[in-house]
Amino acid sequence: YTLRRDLMFEPEHREYLLGESGVAKDLLGDLTGYFLNPQVSPDQWEVDTYAAEIESIYSVDPAVDAGVDYNRMRPEEVEAAVWKKAIADYEEKEKIAGGDSLRAYERYIMLNIIDSQWKDHLLSIDHLKQGIGLVGYGQKDPLVEYKKQSFDMFQDMLDRIDTNTIRSLFNLEIVTKDEQEEMERLERLERQRAQKQAAGMAFTGAYEG
Numbered sequence: 001y002t003l004r005r006d007l008m009f010e011p012e013h014r015e016y017l018l019g020e021s022g023v024a025k026d027l028l029g030d031l032t033g034y035f036l037n038p039q040v041s042p043d044q045w046e047v048d049t050y051a052a053e054i055e056s057i058y059s060v061d062p063a064v065d066a067g068v069d070y071n072r073m074r075p076e077e078v079e080a081a082v083w084k085k086a087i088a089d090y091e092e093k094e095k096i097a098g099g100d101s102l103r104a105y106e107r108y109i110m111l112n113i114i115d116s117q118w119k120d121h122l123l124s125i126d127h128l129k130q131g132i133g134l135v136g137y138g139q140k141d142p143l144v145e146y147k148k149q150s151f152d153m154f155q156d157m158l159d160r161i162d163t164n165t166i167r168s169l170f171n172l173e174i175v176t177k178d179e180q181e182e183m184e185r186l187e188r189l190e191r192q193r194a195q196k197q198a199a200g201m202a203f204t205g206a207y208e209g
Helices: 002-009 014-018 023-035 047-058 062-066 075-097 099-138 142-170 177-208
Strands: none
Touching: 002 099, 014 023, 014 099, 014 142, 023 047, 023 075, 023 142, 047 062, 047 075, 047 142, 062 075, 075 099, 075 142, 099 142
């Protein structure tokens, strides 16, 4: 509720999302530490899964776009290379769209994701309440289990909000004014073509009738 209230009344959230201690950088650190565990040898790293996650969330192919070499780089070097490319791409979008426009989009997408995830969470809590009595058969205290599971579900929801928000922002495609006008022109031509085709079919049908 605090986050949502802040989004409603504070126009600037760039630092929260993209700052040195922001959501995007923290998430990247978590992913790097999980899939490229520094406690194990590099041949045990989950490189393919890591690359797929990074491309999905940050729209960056670590090897192709960020020059990552898993055989020669430490996890923190991989993370730094990915972040450098990801934030550079985002700043380029900001130049095209304008800071104010991008700030507005950041607020809009976060509010929508928070509302959607909160609704899903409340539905899941209702299902948990309905089924929690069954744990009594397993010699567990239903109230204790409910508190534990509902807390875990809440944390999972917060993680989904962060991940979905960052994925939406970094995969945002900025359309310039010229590109927008061209798209609208093509859409008008397509509508005209469809209308002429429909009119021709109607005329043919009437003639045959």
